[in-house]
Amino acid sequence: MDCIFCKIANGETNCHKIYEDDKAMAFLDISDDFEGHTLVVPKKHIANFNESSNCQITHLIKVAKQISQHYVDLGYEGTNIVINNGEAAEQSVHHLHIHVIPRRKGDGKLYMPLHSRGTDLQKLAKKLRIK
Numbered sequence: 001m002d003c004i005f006c007k008i009a010n011g012e013t014n015c016h017k018i019y020e021d022d023k024a025m026a027f028l029d030i031s032d033d034f035e036g037h038t039l040v041v042p043k044k045h046i047a048n049f050n051e052s053s054n055c056q057i058t059h060l061i062k063v064a065k066q067i068s069q070h071y072v073d074l075g076y077e078g079t080n081i082v083i084n085n086g087e088a089a090e091q092s093v094h095h096l097h098i099h100v101i102p103r104r105k106g107d108g109k110l111y112m113p114l115h116s117r118g119t120d121l122q123k124l125a126k127k128l129r130i131k
Helices: 004-009 054-073 121-128
Strands: 017-020 024-028 038-042 078-082 098-103
Touching: 004 024, 004 038, 017 054, 024 054, 038 054, 054 078, 054 098
Parallel strands: none
Antiparallel strands: 017 024, 024 038, 038 098, 078 098
């Protein structure tokens, strides 16, 4: 398998490690777009969020929460927690990963638009409702 995150988890490729346990690892994203942008990955290859078991995703979320709290304790004012799930959602590496992005007021916008698109939310909710 030619997965960069598997290579990192197996110690075949260097990274700037933030955390590691027997199931997960966290390291700085090489994009260096936001100070401290961290990726939390399972050591076992899982392609995306939908393919993970509840147990696997629960462990990754716990690690992401621990890292998020650690960053706030270090003086960051908040964090973005992001999972891009699938190619259409801009998942560029097909190995499940959670972005933990430490934030400070005024450090720039994330990629999500923060304005209304004028959607009829009642109609959309009816369409998307889980039955």
